Amino acid sequence: MHDHVRTPDGRLLRVEISGDPRGRPVFLLHGMPGSRVGPRPRPMFLYQCGTRLISYDRPGYGGSDRKPGRRVVDVAQDVAALADALGLDRFAVAGRSGGAPHALACAALMPDRVTRAAALVGLAPRDAEGLDWFAGMAPSNVNEFKTAFTDPERFVARLIPRSAAIRSDPAWLLEELRRELTDDDRHIVSDNTIRSMLLRNYLEALRHSPYGWIDDALALTGDWGFDPADIRVPVMLWHGAKDVFSPASHSSWLAARIPRATAVLEPTGAHFAALRALPKVFRWLLADTPD
Template sequence: MTKVVCTADGRRLAVEERGKPGGDPIFLLHGTPGSRIGPSPRGSVLYRLGVRLISFDRPGYGLSDRLVGRSVATAADDVAEIADALGLDRFSVVGRSGGGPHALACAALLPERVIRVAVLVGLAPRAAEGLDWFGGMTESNVTEYTVALTGRSRFADWLAPAAREIRTDPANLIAALYAELPEVDRRMVANPRVRAMLLENYAEALRHSEDGWVDDAIAFCSPWGFDLDDIEAPTLLWHGAKDRFSPVAHSRWLAGRIRTATFKLEPDAAHFGALTVLPDVLPWLVRDARAA
């Protein structure tokens, strides 16, 4: 059931809860493009794990109001306001793909509230020193971010036709990506349950506009608004070695800059492997809370 949380600046954020009511709270930050109803473990799995999984549409996606000019850091403010509305003091955060930078923002900017943070197939900052940011990245993503670097207006015009096609039929996004997927990811998206979740997710993400997608890409290519050195919570960086959308070098770079980080590489996984590893990551995210 979708809830609406109103922020201090008057915006509406659409929030979804799954799993065990009263369980250990974990925020799941969706990918790009994505939504609050993106792929997640079955409710029965979450209940068995004792997890209360909370997701929300970032501004401009799904049912959440847009916030023009938002940075990656803005996610921390939104998560804090949602947590306040739900009566949550402390919680863990996991970000998948485009949700990864936003999860790190929460850890850096909400140190008294974030217990643990996990990033699955995430990105490093665009200005990451010593990192070939586009190295190993699939051609479609290189093109997307290259256009995003030219500015919001031009990027929005460039993205609009593709977004309209996806809005008409979300399967168009999977079809467009298919040629660039490694075989392990092709098998993943061929799974009927995974495919159905992805299609529902993309449809909801772009139901009104592509604003959220535009603002995500611009935010990734701009200063993130926080310092990785400020992350104190235990941090797990998981990556599939065959990922071509968020190359594994990004997580390696982050692991070298976050002093609390543990880096885990899965040799036989790629980008969509993040969908299947999540049930294994959730118990790690709540370990400290249960010990306390």
């Protein structure tokens, strides 16, 4: 069982594998801030649908070495290195929130290896033509992304103490978010199982450093390094219509450009409703892969 994999450029990636060891492989790319222990379908579900779930800490998070200046597109090399180390030729990829653009990068760059990809409550590129990028976004996120985009040094200076506060008390992040959560989201994150999973996730994400989060935000607001219109594999774009952290208009923009996109809009759902949708999304990811 690998818990670390070394990339071709010498970095270590911390990986966790759950579900059916002989099941069909699905990479799950975590949110921001996040880690390999982030929210996932229950083990019983993974066994029932014959899934081997692979999650890992993006560079700078948890137990993975940092890759300064990384772009969204760089994820494809890391996922390829993990798949090679695990002896996987073909696999599906899912990404939630900050992980969603990274899942799209894998689909764009590895059409011969990625069977299907799912992007849940994700973002569109910062330079998306014809999209009002900040429309419908909660003030805290507008502030965070605008600062990352226009004044990265100030963004870094602000995120370091914030990360330290969350590291000493991960519930602080949920409390901070609570003001902007919809009723549906508030209901989901107050579920004890989900709440403890999220707290463990944030704690692990920032355990060693704030730089996973910093590099994620800079990558998401910078040049992604690929064009979603180039994706040739089937993609599901899942979004809650009431999401204020990454507005549903971002998925609509992507759906209009990705040739084989299936767009699913949950009318009453918001950002954390993606956690409830994961089992359904996994069934779709595995629907056309031969056993």
